[in-house]
Amino acid sequence: MEAVAITLDIDWAPDFVIDHVAGLLAAAQVPATWFVTHASPAVDRLRQRPDLFELGVHPNLMAGSTHGDTPDAVLAHMCALVPEAVSLRTHALVQSTPLFARVVQQTPWVNDVSLFLPYVPHLRPAAFRVGGGVLCRLPCFWSDAQEMSQPQPDWRVADGWLEMPGLKVFAFHPIHIALNSGNVGAYEALKRQVPRLDQAQVQDVDRLAQHAPGTRTAFLDLLERLAGDARVGTIREHGERWREEFSA
Numbered sequence: 001m002e003a004v005a006i007t008l009d010i011d012w013a014p015d016f017v018i019d020h021v022a023g024l025l026a027a028a029q030v031p032a033t034w035f036v037t038h039a040s041p042a043v044d045r046l047r048q049r050p051d052l053f054e055l056g057v058h059p060n061l062m063a064g065s066t067h068g069d070t071p072d073a074v075l076a077h078m079c080a081l082v083p084e085a086v087s088l089r090t091h092a093l094v095q096s097t098p099l100f101a102r103v104v105q106q107t108p109w110v111n112d113v114s115l116f117l118p119y120v121p122h123l124r125p126a127a128f129r130v131g132g133g134v135l136c137r138l139p140c141f142w143s144d145a146q147e148m149s150q151p152q153p154d155w156r157v158a159d160g161w162l163e164m165p166g167l168k169v170f171a172f173h174p175i176h177i178a179l180n181s182g183n184v185g186a187y188e189a190l191k192r193q194v195p196r197l198d199q200a201q202v203q204d205v206d207r208l209a210q211h212a213p214g215t216r217t218a219f220l221d222l223l224e225r226l227a228g229d230a231r232v233g234t235i236r237e238h239g240e241r242w243r244e245e246f247s248a
Protein backbone atom coordinates (compact mmCIF):
# COMPACT_ATOMS: atom_id res chain seq x y z
CA MET A 1 0.00 0.00 0.00
CA GLU A 2 1.65 3.19 -1.20
CA ALA A 3 -0.94 5.48 0.35
CA VAL A 4 0.11 8.78 1.92
CA ALA A 5 -1.82 10.83 4.49
CA ILE A 6 -1.19 14.20 6.09
CA THR A 7 -2.58 14.32 9.63
CA LEU A 8 -2.66 17.19 12.12
CA ASP A 9 -3.03 16.95 15.91
CA ILE A 10 -4.68 20.27 16.74
CA ASP A 11 -3.55 20.07 20.39
CA TRP A 12 -5.40 23.26 21.40
CA ALA A 13 -3.63 25.44 18.82
CA PRO A 14 -4.98 29.00 18.51
CA ASP A 15 -7.42 29.68 15.68
CA PHE A 16 -5.03 31.81 13.63
CA VAL A 17 -2.59 28.88 13.53
CA ILE A 18 -5.32 26.44 12.43
CA ASP A 19 -6.51 28.90 9.76
CA HIS A 20 -2.97 29.41 8.52
CA VAL A 21 -2.21 25.71 8.12
CA ALA A 22 -5.63 25.09 6.53
CA GLY A 23 -4.83 27.85 4.05
CA LEU A 24 -1.53 26.22 3.08
CA LEU A 25 -3.30 22.89 2.48
CA ALA A 26 -6.11 24.54 0.52
CA ALA A 27 -3.66 26.49 -1.66
CA ALA A 28 -1.87 23.23 -2.53
CA GLN A 29 -5.20 21.33 -2.81
CA VAL A 30 -3.78 18.58 -0.59
CA PRO A 31 -6.32 16.73 1.58
CA ALA A 32 -5.68 16.18 5.29
CA THR A 33 -7.14 14.67 8.44
CA TRP A 34 -7.39 16.94 11.48
CA PHE A 35 -7.55 15.38 14.95
CA VAL A 36 -9.69 17.82 16.90
CA THR A 37 -9.14 18.67 20.59
CA HIS A 38 -11.67 21.46 21.16
CA ALA A 39 -14.50 23.46 19.63
CA SER A 40 -13.60 26.75 17.95
CA PRO A 41 -14.60 28.92 14.96
CA ALA A 42 -11.49 27.72 13.07
CA VAL A 43 -12.56 24.09 13.57
CA ASP A 44 -15.98 25.03 12.20
CA ARG A 45 -14.25 26.53 9.15
CA LEU A 46 -12.38 23.24 8.60
CA ARG A 47 -15.75 21.48 8.76
CA GLN A 48 -16.93 23.60 5.83
CA ARG A 49 -14.32 21.98 3.54
CA PRO A 50 -15.36 18.29 3.50
CA ASP A 51 -13.96 18.10 -0.05
CA LEU A 52 -10.47 18.59 1.41
CA PHE A 53 -10.58 17.99 5.16
CA GLU A 54 -11.61 15.11 7.38
CA LEU A 55 -12.30 15.87 11.05
CA GLY A 56 -11.26 13.10 13.42
CA VAL A 57 -10.91 13.15 17.20
CA HIS A 58 -7.87 13.52 19.46
CA PRO A 59 -9.12 12.39 22.90
CA ASN A 60 -7.00 13.18 25.95
CA LEU A 61 -7.24 10.17 28.25
CA MET A 62 -4.60 11.31 30.72
CA ALA A 63 -5.22 12.51 34.29
CA GLY A 64 -6.50 16.08 34.45
CA SER A 65 -8.02 15.91 30.95
CA THR A 66 -10.44 18.65 30.00
CA HIS A 67 -12.27 15.99 27.93
CA GLY A 68 -13.54 14.11 31.00
CA ASP A 69 -12.56 12.25 34.16
CA THR A 70 -13.15 8.69 32.94
CA PRO A 71 -12.61 6.94 29.57
CA ASP A 72 -16.39 6.73 29.09
CA ALA A 73 -16.77 10.46 29.75
CA VAL A 74 -13.91 11.31 27.37
CA LEU A 75 -15.35 9.18 24.56
CA ALA A 76 -18.83 10.70 25.02
CA HIS A 77 -17.36 14.22 25.01
CA MET A 78 -15.45 13.59 21.77
CA CYS A 79 -18.49 12.02 20.06
CA ALA A 80 -20.46 15.19 20.84
CA LEU A 81 -17.56 17.43 19.76
CA VAL A 82 -17.12 15.80 16.32
CA PRO A 83 -20.25 13.74 15.62
CA GLU A 84 -19.10 13.01 12.07
CA ALA A 85 -15.70 11.56 13.10
CA VAL A 86 -14.73 8.04 12.03
CA SER A 87 -10.97 8.32 12.80
CA LEU A 88 -8.99 8.86 15.99
CA ARG A 89 -5.52 9.39 17.33
CA THR A 90 -5.28 9.59 21.12
CA HIS A 91 -3.37 12.50 22.65
CA ALA A 92 0.06 11.25 23.79
CA LEU A 93 -0.80 7.95 22.07
CA VAL A 94 -2.49 6.57 25.20
CA GLN A 95 -3.94 3.15 24.31
CA SER A 96 -4.98 -0.22 25.66
CA THR A 97 -7.11 -3.18 24.64
CA PRO A 98 -9.93 -2.19 27.05
CA LEU A 99 -9.87 1.34 25.60
CA PHE A 100 -10.22 0.07 22.03
CA ALA A 101 -13.06 -2.25 23.13
CA ARG A 102 -14.85 0.85 24.43
CA VAL A 103 -14.12 2.68 21.15
CA VAL A 104 -15.67 -0.13 19.11
CA GLN A 105 -18.72 -0.41 21.37
CA GLN A 106 -19.41 3.24 22.21
CA THR A 107 -18.29 5.34 19.24
CA PRO A 108 -18.59 5.48 15.42
CA TRP A 109 -14.77 5.51 15.11
CA VAL A 110 -13.44 2.75 12.85
CA ASN A 111 -9.91 3.99 11.99
CA ASP A 112 -7.18 4.32 14.61
CA VAL A 113 -3.88 6.13 13.96
CA SER A 114 -2.50 5.89 17.52
CA LEU A 115 0.12 3.27 16.69
CA PHE A 116 3.46 4.92 15.89
CA LEU A 117 6.17 2.94 14.07
CA PRO A 118 8.65 5.67 13.10
CA TYR A 119 10.53 5.27 9.82
CA VAL A 120 9.47 1.64 9.37
CA PRO A 121 9.16 0.73 5.65
CA HIS A 122 6.38 -1.41 4.10
CA LEU A 123 3.72 -0.37 6.63
CA ARG A 124 0.13 -1.38 5.93
CA PRO A 125 -3.15 -1.22 7.85
CA ALA A 126 -4.04 -4.05 10.21
CA ALA A 127 -7.38 -5.49 11.34
CA PHE A 128 -7.58 -5.31 15.13
CA ARG A 129 -10.46 -7.44 16.39
CA VAL A 130 -11.54 -6.17 19.76
CA GLY A 131 -14.74 -5.63 21.75
CA GLY A 132 -16.74 -7.71 19.28
CA GLY A 133 -15.79 -5.52 16.31
CA VAL A 134 -12.91 -4.61 14.00
CA LEU A 135 -10.79 -1.48 14.18
CA CYS A 136 -8.63 -0.55 11.18
CA ARG A 137 -5.26 0.40 12.60
CA LEU A 138 -3.23 2.58 10.24
CA PRO A 139 0.26 2.91 11.69
CA CYS A 140 1.84 6.31 11.75
CA PHE A 141 5.20 6.59 9.96
CA TRP A 142 6.59 10.06 10.72
CA SER A 143 5.97 12.89 13.17
CA ASP A 144 7.44 16.35 13.61
CA ALA A 145 8.08 15.71 17.32
CA GLN A 146 9.89 12.45 16.54
CA GLU A 147 12.08 14.16 13.94
CA MET A 148 13.04 16.74 16.57
CA SER A 149 14.07 13.89 18.87
CA GLN A 150 16.53 12.43 16.36
CA PRO A 151 20.24 12.90 17.12
CA GLN A 152 20.47 14.76 13.79
CA PRO A 153 17.04 15.81 12.55
CA ASP A 154 16.72 15.76 8.76
CA TRP A 155 13.86 17.97 7.53
CA ARG A 156 14.19 16.97 3.87
CA VAL A 157 11.14 14.81 4.41
CA ALA A 158 9.80 15.08 0.86
CA ASP A 159 13.15 14.06 -0.64
CA GLY A 160 13.65 11.06 1.62
CA TRP A 161 10.89 9.57 3.71
CA LEU A 162 8.12 10.21 1.17
CA GLU A 163 9.66 7.74 -1.25
CA MET A 164 9.96 4.87 1.23
CA PRO A 165 7.76 1.86 0.34
CA GLY A 166 4.49 1.30 2.21
CA LEU A 167 1.81 3.36 3.94
CA LYS A 168 3.10 6.74 5.07
CA VAL A 169 1.02 8.67 7.59
CA PHE A 170 2.69 11.98 8.47
CA ALA A 171 1.74 13.56 11.82
CA PHE A 172 2.15 17.32 12.17
CA HIS A 173 1.24 19.72 14.95
CA PRO A 174 -0.05 23.05 13.58
CA ILE A 175 1.83 24.97 16.27
CA HIS A 176 5.13 23.38 15.13
CA ILE A 177 4.34 24.37 11.53
CA ALA A 178 3.68 27.97 12.66
CA LEU A 179 6.90 28.03 14.73
CA ASN A 180 8.86 26.10 12.06
CA SER A 181 10.14 24.06 15.01
CA GLY A 182 13.43 22.27 14.40
CA ASN A 183 13.65 21.42 18.09
CA VAL A 184 11.34 21.90 21.08
CA GLY A 185 13.00 25.17 22.18
CA ALA A 186 10.56 27.63 20.57
CA TYR A 187 7.53 25.61 21.68
CA GLU A 188 8.73 25.42 25.28
CA ALA A 189 9.44 29.16 25.29
CA LEU A 190 5.91 29.81 23.95
CA LYS A 191 4.37 27.60 26.65
CA ARG A 192 6.28 29.53 29.31
CA GLN A 193 4.95 32.81 27.94
CA VAL A 194 1.41 31.62 27.19
CA PRO A 195 0.55 28.58 29.36
CA ARG A 196 -2.85 28.26 27.62
CA LEU A 197 -1.76 27.74 24.04
CA ASP A 198 -5.14 28.62 22.52
CA GLN A 199 -4.65 32.16 23.86
CA ALA A 200 -1.35 32.76 22.04
CA GLN A 201 -1.33 35.77 19.71
CA VAL A 202 0.19 36.13 16.24
CA GLN A 203 3.09 38.22 17.58
CA ASP A 204 3.89 35.60 20.30
CA VAL A 205 4.35 32.97 17.60
CA ASP A 206 6.10 35.23 15.08
CA ARG A 207 8.65 36.37 17.65
CA LEU A 208 9.66 32.76 18.43
CA ALA A 209 9.48 31.28 14.91
CA GLN A 210 12.68 29.53 13.87
CA HIS A 211 14.44 30.15 10.56
CA ALA A 212 16.56 27.05 9.91
CA PRO A 213 15.00 24.03 8.15
CA GLY A 214 12.27 22.69 10.42
CA THR A 215 8.67 21.52 10.61
CA ARG A 216 7.32 24.29 8.37
CA THR A 217 9.88 23.83 5.59
CA ALA A 218 9.26 20.05 5.69
CA PHE A 219 5.48 20.62 5.53
CA LEU A 220 5.75 23.03 2.60
CA ASP A 221 8.08 20.68 0.70
CA LEU A 222 5.64 17.83 1.26
CA LEU A 223 2.66 19.88 0.04
CA GLU A 224 4.52 20.91 -3.08
CA ARG A 225 5.44 17.30 -3.79
CA LEU A 226 1.98 15.89 -2.97
CA ALA A 227 -0.11 18.38 -4.99
CA GLY A 228 -2.02 16.28 -7.52
CA ASP A 229 -0.47 13.02 -6.23
CA ALA A 230 -3.08 10.24 -6.35
CA ARG A 231 -1.45 8.47 -3.37
CA VAL A 232 -2.50 11.16 -0.91
CA GLY A 233 -5.87 10.95 0.84
CA THR A 234 -7.54 11.27 4.21
CA ILE A 235 -7.46 8.57 6.87
CA ARG A 236 -11.18 8.04 6.23
CA GLU A 237 -10.51 7.37 2.52
CA HIS A 238 -7.59 5.02 3.17
CA GLY A 239 -9.67 3.16 5.79
CA GLU A 240 -12.60 2.80 3.39
CA ARG A 241 -10.36 1.45 0.64
CA TRP A 242 -8.75 -0.97 3.09
CA ARG A 243 -12.14 -2.25 4.27
CA GLU A 244 -13.18 -2.90 0.65
CA GLU A 245 -10.02 -4.94 0.06
CA PHE A 246 -10.19 -6.59 3.49
CA SER A 247 -13.74 -7.86 2.99
CA ALA A 248 -13.19 -8.82 -0.67
Ligand SMILES: [Zn+2]
Pocket residue numbers: 009011058090091092
Ligand atom coordinates in the same frame (compact mmCIF):
# COMPACT_ATOMS: atom_id res chain seq x y z
ZN1 LIG B 1 -1.75 15.48 21.02
